[in-house]
Amino acid sequence: MTKREPQRPKRSVRRRRNDPTGLRDRVIDVAFHAFSTRGYNAVSVHDLREAAGVSGGAYSHHFPTKKALALLVIERHVLKAVRKAWIEPVVVAPTAAEGIAEAFAAIIAELESKQAVTGCPLNNLALELAGVDGDFRFALQAVFAAWRNALAGKMRADNTAGKAGYAEPDTVAAFAVAAYSGAMALAKTSQSVEPLKLCAKELASYLSVAARNASR
Amino acid sequence: MTKREPQRPKRSVRRRRNDPTGLRDRVIDVAFHAFSTRGYNAVSVHDLREAAGVSGGAYSHHFPTKKALALLVIERHVLKAVRKAWIEPVVVAPTAAEGIAEAFAAIIAELESKQAVTGCPLNNLALELAGVDGDFRFALQAVFAAWRNALAGKMRADNTAGKAGYAEPDTVAAFAVAAYSGAMALAKTSQSVEPLKLCAKELASYLSVAARNASR
Numbered sequence: 516m517t518k519r520e521p522q523r524p525k526r527s528v529r530r531r532r533n534d535p536t537g538l539r540d541r542v543i544d545v546a547f548h549a550f551s552t553r554g555y556n557a558v559s560v561h562d563l564r565e566a567a568g569v570s571g572g573a574y575s576h577h578f579p580t581k582k583a584l585a586l587l588v589i590e591r592h593v594l595k596a597v598r599k600a601w602i603e604p605v606v607v608a609p610t611a612a613e614g615i616a617e618a619f620a621a622i623i624a625e626l627e628s629k630q631a632v633t634g635c636p637l638n639n640l641a642l643e644l645a646g647v648d649g650d651f652r653f654a655l656q657a658v659f660a661a662w663r664n665a666l667a668g669k670m671r672a673d674n675t676a677g678k679a680g681y682a683e684p685d686t687v688a689a690f691a692v693a694a695y696s697g698a699m700a701l702a703k704t705s706q707s708v709e710p711l712k713l714c715a716k717e718l719a720s721y722l723s724v725a726a727r728n729a730s731r
Numbered sequence: 732m733t734k735r736e737p738q739r740p741k742r743s744v745r746r747r748r749n750d751p752t753g754l755r756d757r758v759i760d761v762a763f764h765a766f767s768t769r770g771y772n773a774v775s776v777h778d779l780r781e782a783a784g785v786s787g788g789a790y791s792h793h794f795p796t797k798k799a800l801a802l803l804v805i806e807r808h809v810l811k812a813v814r815k816a817w818i819e820p821v822v823v824a825p826t827a828a829e830g831i832a833e834a835f836a837a838i839i840a841e842l843e844s845k846q847a848v849t850g851c852p853l854n855n856l857a858l859e860l861a862g863v864d865g866d867f868r869f870a871l872q873a874v875f876a877a878w879r880n881a882l883a884g885k886m887r888a889d890n891t892a893g894k895a896g897y898a899e900p901d902t903v904a905a906f907a908v909a910a911y912s913g914a915m916a917l918a919k920t921s922q923s924v925e926p927l928k929l930c931a932k933e934l935a936s937y938l939s940v941a942a943r944n945a946s947r
Contacts (some may be wrong), residue, residue, distance in 0.1 A: 554859050556772035633862050634850065638916050639823045642858045643770050645920040646849050655920050689926055690933040694906065696913030700854050701905065704861040704871050710905055717906040 539577045542567045547592035551636035554643055555585055557666050585640075589654040593636050597658055601695075602665040610678050610720040615691055617714070619715035620721040623708045636663075638696045653670040663688045670726075679726035687725050694718050744804045755793045758783045762800050762807035767852035770859055771801055798866070801856075805870040809852050813874055817911075818881040826894050827885040828938040831907055835931035839924045850919040853878075879904045886942075895942035903941050910934050 545567040549558040560581050564574050578584040601618050608614030626632055633639075637658050644651035666688035673679035681687050698714035761783040765774040776797055780790050792801040817834050824830030842848055849855075853874050860867035882904035889895035897903050910930050917926035 545894070553863060554772055556770055557859075560785070631862065634858060638913075639858050640840055641916055641920045642850060642855050643773075645922075646847065647769055647773070652920060652922065659917060659920055686929045686933060689914075689929045690910065693913030693917055693926060693930045694910045696916050697854075697909030697911065698905075698913070700912050700916075701875060701909055704857045704868060704875055706861075706868065710909060713902045713905045714909045717902060717937070717941075720940070721933070724937070724940050725933075 535573070535577070537705075538567075538569055538573055540571055542574065542578065543587055543591060544586065547588045549637070550585060551589055551596075551639050552633040555581075556643065581649065582648070585644070586650060586654050589630065589640060589651070589658065593640065593655075594658045594661065596636050597662050601662055603670050605665055608669075610673050611666060611681075612673075612679070612719065612726065614669060615666070616715065616719055619695070619711060619718075623711050623715070625706050626702070626711070632699075632703045632706050632708070635696060635699045637701060651687065659692065663692050668693055673726070681726055687722070691718060691722070734817065751789070751793070754783075754785055754789055758785055758790065758794065758800065759803055759807060763804045763852070766801060766804055767812075767855050768849040771797075771856065786790075798864070801860070802866060802870050805856060805867070805874065809856060810874045810877065811869075812852050813878050821882055821885050824885075826889050827882060827897075828895070828935065828942065830885060831882070831938065832935055834910070834930065835927060835934075838881065839927050839931070842918070842924050842927070847918045848915075848922050848924070851912060851915045854915060875908065877947055879908050882907055889942070897942055903938070907934060907938070910937075 517725075520670060542563060544728065546558075546563055549563060549566065553572040560574070563569075563584075567574075578587075600622060604618045604621065605614030607618055609620070637655065641655045641659070645655050646652075663685070670679065670681040670684035670687060674681055674684070694714050695711075698710045701710035701714075702708055758779060762774075765779060765782065767894055776790070779800075780787065783790075794803075816838060820834045820837065821827060821830030824833055853871065856867075857871045857875070861871050879901070881945075883900040886895065886897040886900035886903060890900070892899055911927075911934070914926045914930035917930075918924055
């Protein structure tokens with residue numbers, strides 16, 4: 516390229532032609548899909564480069580290690596997935612309980628239109644990586660914290676607005692996240708939405724009691 | 732070996748000296764620990780052979796594929812771990828709710844005496860393997876089914892004995908397994924037993940309502 520266009524500044528030409536930002540984003544997109552469905556350790560850097568159509572040199576320039584790429588995937592795409600599936604529906608719902616029910620319903624509806632239950636990206640990566648590496652653990656923990664805090668915050672808002680009376684919003688939020696996470700593990704293993712449906716119903720019953728008990 | 736002892740029957744000598752059953756069990760033990768803590772894809776056959784102190788030939792004779800070994804690990808050790816931690820305590824407890832509380836308490840106590848939360852062997856392997864391979868999925872699903880059925884069976888027994896009135900034991904059992912599984916995912920990610928403690932408390936509250944509501 517520099518031989519053909521010797522007069523142009525090398526860096527800007529390379530930037531325009533190679534589109535490094537696009538390339539970087541493409542690799543992160545491909546890695547998010549591959550890591551969260553097949554697993555971090557099941558996917559090689561070679562697989563990722565092939566799927567993204569990126570040369571070894573360009574790849575290595577942006578992602579010196581596979582771990583660096585995975586941390587970007589967690590901090591960017593996994594957080595975004597949890598925001599979209601859980602935090603946003605709960606924040607805009609009339610109440611925490613309704614938001615949680617809507618999050619479950621939307622996820623169930625989406626899975627019913629698909630062929631496979633690939634599971635929750637956050638839980639998939641958490642169970643694979645949180646036990647073996649502190650950096651992964653902190654990144655994953657931050658996403659769980661954002662999720663739990665959003666639910667607890669909505670419950671506190673429900674309390675303030677007189678819509679509910681949760682005595683321990685943080686505890687109830689942790690339980691809701693746990694119940695969903697485990698239900699998705701059962702759904703993935705059975706390749707069926709049935710455990711999500713059962714758990715959505717039981718969680719709704721639990722939440723109605725948790726809110727009612729506390730407001731007595 | 733056959734050169735030094737030419738008079739003895741070759742097969743029986745080899746069997747006695749090499750202890751193939753012991754070797755096989757040792758590899759399965761090592762694989763259970765490695766797969767359920769570090770992950771199936773994170774551990775190489777070479778790692779397993781090294782840790783078990785087994786030659787390549789002997790290893791390949793017993794385990795033609797890594798997958799064959801992992802299926803044995805699930806069908807034998809993962810099921811055994813779920814039986815020990817969950818099924819047995821629940822079966823012998825006065826009620827399902829008390830058994831579930833005892834299972835949580837024993838797991839929390841064990842984790843508090845350890846340095847690390849490695850998580851639930853079943854859930855760790857389920858999230859890594861259930862989405863990618865039908866054989867793994869069926870083996871993992873069988874363990875979840877044994878767990879759910881044991882809890883549901885105890886709830887039905889509680890109903891029969893007049894100790895509780897669960898309207899839908901299968902649903903309540905699925906919810907309990909999901910809540911525990913998700914709580915352990917949170918515990919692993921935070922490397923803390925706190926999510927297990929919170930969820931044990933909330934699950935106890937949910938179970939008391941589920942049993943009471945139904946018996947009205």
